[in-house]
Amino acid sequence: EAxxxxxxxxxxxxxxxxxxxxxxxxxxxxxxYWYQQILGQGPKLLIQFQNNGVxxxxxxxxxxxxxxxxxxxxxxxKIQPAKLEDSxxxxxxxxxxxxxxxxxxxxxxxxLSVL
Amino acid sequence: GQQVMQIPQYQHVQEGEDFTTYxxxxxxxxxIQWYKQRPGGHPVFLIQxxxxxxxxxxxxxxxxxxxxxxxxxxxxxxxxxxxVGTYFCAGRRGxxxxxxxxxxxxLTVLx
Numbered sequence: 001e002a003x004x005x006x007x008x009x010x011x012x013x014x015x016x017x018x019x020x021x022x023x024x025x026x027x028x029x030x031x032x033y034w035y036q037q038i039l040g041q042g043p044k045l046l047i048q049f050q051n052n053g054v055x056x057x058x059x060x061x062x063x064x065x066x067x068x069x070x071x072x073x074x075x076x077x078k079i080q081p082a083k084l085e086d087s088x089x090x091x092x093x094x095x096x097x098x099x100x101x102x103x104x105x106x107x108x109x110x111x112l113s114v115l
Numbered sequence: 116g117q118q119v120m121q122i123p124q125y126q127h128v129q130e131g132e133d134f135t136t137y138x139x140x141x142x143x144x145x146x147i148q149w150y151k152q153r154p155g156g157h158p159v160f161l162i163q164x165x166x167x168x169x170x171x172x173x174x175x176x177x178x179x180x181x182x183x184x185x186x187x188x189x190x191x192x193x194x195x196x197x198x199v200g201t202y203f204c205a206g207r208r209g210x211x212x213x214x215x216x217x218x219x220x221x222l223t224v225l226x
Contacts, residue, residue, distance in 0.1 A: 045214070091157060101165065101207075104214065
């Protein structure tokens with residue numbers, strides 16, 4: 001079974017530039033999550049999709065971050081403009097239905113460095 | 116908002132020694148999950164605890180959920196170098212869909 005696919009693996013940009021990350025969840029998984037993991041910290045949920053609808057985006061900095069999941073399958077996360085404090089690993093995860101108690105399957109992440 | 120704290124932040128042990136990490140929530144949890152993240156890797160699900168006072172074992176790993184469902188622990192017996200990584204607890208409050216991760220405990224096992 002294929003896992004969660006993410007690209008790119010690494011990205012280096014200068015502050016004020018824009019960047020986009022892509023995620024393809026496990027086939028058949030209805031729920032998709034974007035997490036931000038700053039070095040030395042636990043993953044922090046940015047946004048959660050159920051099919052193509054947003055379930056929770058309470059911690060997404062909406063002035064600069066945006067995400068979409070068209071057609072309820074793959075998803076993109078965009079940052080525009082980037083700030084130094086956005087340097088982190090951006091993890092995409094998926095789960096089968098999104099019901100409480102499900103385990104999450106994570107992708108390998110995109111490591112973003114903002115200079 | 117919900118906060119999940121983990122201690123210690125770092126732990127160095129000699130191979131063969133035991134290791135324990137503790138997870139504490141500011142609110143009662145409906146369930147708690149544990150994940151392991153190898154250096155340079157992504158979090159991988161280990162186990163989920165749901166019932167008050169629940170204890171589950173996976174070979175050398177023992178997981179406990181507190182009676183009040185506000186704390187949990189992971190104990191590794193006789194650590195091996197393959198146990199190296201960061202262990203995260205993650206909890207859900209009530210019917211909330213959001214999973215809140217703790218800050219993690221980074222385990223180093225010295226051969």
